[in-house]
Each structure stands twice: as structure tokens, then as C-alpha cells.
Amino acid sequence: MIRVLLVHDECLVRSVLAEWLRREPDLGVFDAPWRSAPSRLRTVAPDVCAADLECSDSYGIPPLRDLGARQSEAPPPRLLVLASANRPGLLKRAAEAGALGYVDKEGSPEHLVRGIRRVAEGKRFVDDSLGFGFFRAAEMPLTRRELSVLGLAAEGASIAEIAGSLHLSHGTVRNYMAAITRKTGARNRVDAIRISQGEGWL
Amino acid sequence: MIRVLLVHDECLVRSVLAEWLRREPDLGVFDAPWRSAPSRLRTVAPDVCAADLECSDSYGIPPLRDLGARQSEAPPPRLLVLASANRPGLLKRAAEAGALGYVDKEGSPEHLVRGIRRVAEGKRFVDDSLGFGFFRAAEMPLTRRELSVLGLAAEGASIAEIAGSLHLSHGTVRNYMAAITRKTGARNRVDAIRISQGEGWL
Numbered sequence: 001m002i003r004v005l006l007v008h009d010e011c012l013v014r015s016v017l018a019e020w021l022r023r024e025p026d027l028g029v030f031d032a033p034w035r036s037a038p039s040r041l042r043t044v045a046p047d048v049c050a051a052d053l054e055c056s057d058s059y060g061i062p063p064l065r066d067l068g069a070r071q072s073e074a075p076p077p078r079l080l081v082l083a084s085a086n087r088p089g090l091l092k093r094a095a096e097a098g099a100l101g102y103v104d105k106e107g108s109p110e111h112l113v114r115g116i117r118r119v120a121e122g123k124r125f126v127d128d129s130l131g132f133g134f135f136r137a138a139e140m141p142l143t144r145r146e147l148s149v150l151g152l153a154a155e156g157a158s159i160a161e162i163a164g165s166l167h168l169s170h171g172t173v174r175n176y177m178a179a180i181t182r183k184t185g186a187r188n189r190v191d192a193i194r195i196s197q198g199e200g201w202l
Numbered sequence: 203m204i205r206v207l208l209v210h211d212e213c214l215v216r217s218v219l220a221e222w223l224r225r226e227p228d229l230g231v232f233d234a235p236w237r238s239a240p241s242r243l244r245t246v247a248p249d250v251c252a253a254d255l256e257c258s259d260s261y262g263i264p265p266l267r268d269l270g271a272r273q274s275e276a277p278p279p280r281l282l283v284l285a286s287a288n289r290p291g292l293l294k295r296a297a298e299a300g301a302l303g304y305v306d307k308e309g310s311p312e313h314l315v316r317g318i319r320r321v322a323e324g325k326r327f328v329d330d331s332l333g334f335g336f337f338r339a340a341e342m343p344l345t346r347r348e349l350s351v352l353g354l355a356a357e358g359a360s361i362a363e364i365a366g367s368l369h370l371s372h373g374t375v376r377n378y379m380a381a382i383t384r385k386t387g388a389r390n391r392v393d394a395i396r397i398s399q400g401e402g403w404l
Contacts, residue, residue: 010307012284012314013215014221056288082214088259105212114212156393190392191358 002120005044005077006031007051007067017109022028024113038066041077047120049077050101050112053090053200064092064097078119082112085133089200092137101125129153140201142182147201149176154202204322207246207279208233209253209269219311226315240268243279249322251279252314254305255292255402263404264292266299280321286315287335291402294339303327340404343385349403351378356395357402 005029008014011033017029020198032040034055041049055062067079079090080101081094094102101119103112104127115125126134152162163173177189196202206229210216213235220233234242236257243251257264269281282303283296296304303321305314306329317327328336344352347368354364365375379391388394398404 010286012305012307012309012311013219016219016311017215020218020222035257056286084212084258105214107214109214109218153392154396156389156396158390159324187358188360190395193392193395194356194358 002026002048002116003028003044003046004030005037005040005046005049006115007034007037008082009033009047009054009056012088020109021116027113027116032202034062038063041067046077048080048101048116050080050082050103050116052082052105053084053087053094061093061200064093064099067097078122080119080125082117083130083133085136086131087195087200088137089140089197089202091133091200092140093200095134095137099100102130103127104129134169135155136199140202142180142196146176146180146183147196149173150180150192150196151202153177153189154197203231204228204250204318205230205246205248206232206275206318207239207242207248207251209236209239209251210284211235211256211258212253217295222311222314223318229315229318231262232316234310236264243269248279250282250303250318252282252284252305252318254284254307255289255296263295265294266301269299280324282317282321282327285332285335287332287338289400289402290339291398291404293332293335293401293402294342297336297339304332305329306331317389338401342401344382344398348378348382348385349398351375352382352394353404355379355391356399 006014006018006029011117014031018029021027021029035057049067051067053062063178079097080103081099082103082105083091084105098131101115103115107127107129111127147168149162152165159170159173163170181189181192184192184195186195208216208220208231216233220231223229223231234248237259251269253269255264281299281301282305283301283305284305285293286307303317305317309329309331313329320327350368351364354367361372361375365372381396382390386394386397388397
């Protein structure tokens with residue numbers, strides 16, 4: 001029996017997906033939204049955590065690190081993500097969090113079952129249709145520092161506030177913003193935020 | 203038999219939801235993503251169109267008007283939406299498009315079936331838990347013109363470009379931006395865009 005924790009933020013979709021997975025005799029299915037996933041991981045101790053990469057909190061960036069952390073005595077669960085090729089930033093984050101499985105939400109739900117079984121064996125599972133997303137993920141143009149600057153700007157912080165938060169001068173923050181705008185091919189700061197959020201970098 | 207067209211942009215979720223609905227003997231279920239919903243409406247001529255309010259195109263605003271338009275000879279389908287209380291702007295758009303049913307995505311999937319049956323009879327169905335969302339929808343602070351200005355800004359247009367598009371002077375666009383920032387309780391323009399997108403106004 002493979003114990004699966006399904007993480008998805010929409011209760012209606014999560015319930016139907018969990019019920020659908022429960023038809024498979026070899027799967028024991030539990031479910032949780034992102035905010036309670038870490039505590040559910042501890043109580044359920046699943047073999048596989050199958051998590052949707054859309055998250056309704058924290059500006060849409062799922063707290064993947066919280067899933068990967070070792071839970072008490074049990075080995076950490078294998079991570080499989082439900083992803084989309086047009087948000088390469090989220091694919092990159094999942095890869096950094098050590099996800100073994102990548103199921104395309106634009107594909108057939110049968111892939112989810114196949115992916116869970118494969119990942120449970122400790123093997124990699126990557127939907128072919130996510131290839132272009134990974135290609136774009138490898139091309140992420142911004143440095144970690146530039147992402148911090150842009151992330152604060154996206155939350156509505158002014159140049160002065162960003163400078164204060166990151167202990168930088170105003171001029172340095174302006175230089176970062178100019179570099180970010182150029183590197184993302186944006187017209188201006190708002191456009192750079194829009195592009196970066198769309199790709200899932202932010 | 204109630205003919206239902208299920209509209210959802212994620213193929214995996216759409217397939218599982220459609221299969222789940224097909225277990226009901228009185229429902230005939232078809233499905234489509236948003237981009238092909240208008241053409242599917244013409245061929246399927248459903249009694250009820252059950253549409254998820256998240257849309258992967260057009261900056262996340264679903265093209266609800268395209269669903270309501272009269273399809274050839276057949277009466278237009280009754281519209282039911284899958285909604286969330288924390289995006290009141292989308293609830294408001296659905297109400298403006300004449301939706302009869304409002305099913306909370308944070309609720310049980312059984313409500314979806316109940317909602318479809320009720321809406322098929324021409325009756326209203328509103329999940330109680332969406333009440334606060336409707337309350338906030340009634341409080342939308344921006345005028346239609348202010349939304350046009352902010353929408354262009356959110357796409358990355360400069361003051362000059364917005365002025366050109368809407369045939370306004372630069373000063374007028376600046377005045378609109380200042381009013382928008384004040385009315386949304388934002389710190390600056392980027393913050394106003396962030397707040398408005400979060401609520402689903404934009």
C-alpha cells in the first residue's frame with residue numbers, strides 16, 4: 001500500500017481528486033491544503049506527497065521547503081508536483097526542493113497515478129510535455145539578490161523601503177531595478193513584476 | 203437529463219471533475235477549457251454551463267460574456283460558477299454576467315451537483331460561505347474608468363501610453379492613479395495593482 005498525501009488548496013477539487021485516487025486499490029489517500037500540509041505530513045507519514053504547485057497564500061509561491069523537511073523518525077516523503085509548463089519558476093522551485101515527480105496539469109489524470117507509483121519506488125517521473133517549461137526554468141535571468149529586490153517591489157515597497165530592508169543605498173536599489181527591467185525584457189518596473197509573476201519567478 | 207458543460211482550464215482537474223459528475227445518472231457532462239468554451243457551447247447546447255472562475259489567459263479574468271451570449275436558436279445556458287470568497291471582483295463579474303449559481307471552491311463537491319440541479323430549474327443557488335465575498339464585491343471602490351487606467355498600468359503601460367490609449371492628458375492619468383492609490387488603501391501604484399489583482403478587480 002502506498003500512502004499518499006494530496007496537497008491542493010481548493011477543497012472541492014482536492015476532495016474529488018482524492019476520491020478519484022482512492023479507486024486505486026494500492027493507494028491510501030489523505031489530503032490537506034498547503035497551510036496544514038506540514039502538520040499532516042507528521043501525522044500521516046506518507047510515502048508520497050503529491051502537491052499542486054498553485055498556492056493561495058504567500059503570493060502564490062508554495063512553501064515547498066516545509067514539505068521536504070525530515071519528519072521525526074520516518075524517512076521524508078517522496079515529492080511529486082502537479083505543474084504547468086507555463087510557470088517555469090515554480091518548476092525550478094520544485095526541482096530545488098528535490099521533487100522526484102512532475103505531472104503536467106495539462107495532461108491526463110492517469111499520469112498522476114502512474115507518477116505516484118513510480119515516485120513511490122524512488123524513481124523519477126517527468127511528463128514529456130513539461131520539457132519546454134524546464135528549458136525555460138534553466139534560463140531564469142535574475143540573480144537571487146535581484147529576486148529579493150523585485151519581490152519587495154511586488155509587495156508594494158518603495159525604493160526607500162527596499163533599500164532599508166536589504167541594507168542597500170537608494171542608488172543601488174535603482175541600479176538593481178534597471179538591471180531587472182532590462183534582463184526580463186520589460187518596459188518598466190510594473191511590467192517586470194508582471195512578467196516575473198507570470199513565469200512563477202516571484 | 204441535464205446537459206452540463208464544465209469549463210475549467212486545467213485538463214487534469216477538468217477530466218476528474220467531469221468523470222465524478224458523470225456518476226450522477228441525471229447529468230450529461232461535456233467539458234472544455236475557457237478558450238474553446240464559446241465554440242463548445244454552440245455544439246453542445248448545454249442546459250447548464252458550470253465554469254471555474256480561474257482562467258489561465260487574459261490576466262486571469264475569465265471571458266464570462268462569451269458564455270452568456272445567445273447561441274443560435276437554443277436558449278442560452280444557465281450559468282453556474284465555481285468561486286472563492288477571497289476574490290470578490292470575480293464574483294461581481296459573474297453576477298454582472300447573469301450567473302444563477304455560485305458554488306464555493308472551499309466547500310464540498312456535493313454542492314456542485316446540488317447547484318447544477320437547482321440552476322437547471324432556473325433557480326438561484328448561492329453557497330452561504332460566499333456571503334462575505336459578495337459583501338466585499340458590493341464595496342468595490344474603483345470606477346470603470348479607474349479600472350481601465352489601472353488595467354493598462356498592470357500590463358506595463360507607462361503614463362504616456364495609458365494617456366494615448368484612453369485619449370487623456372498625462373495629468374489626468376496621474377490624477378486617476380493618485381485616486382486609485384488612495385481608494386484602494388495602497389502605498390503606491392505597484393501596491394494598488396497588487397491589491398486589485400488579489401481581490402479579482404483587475
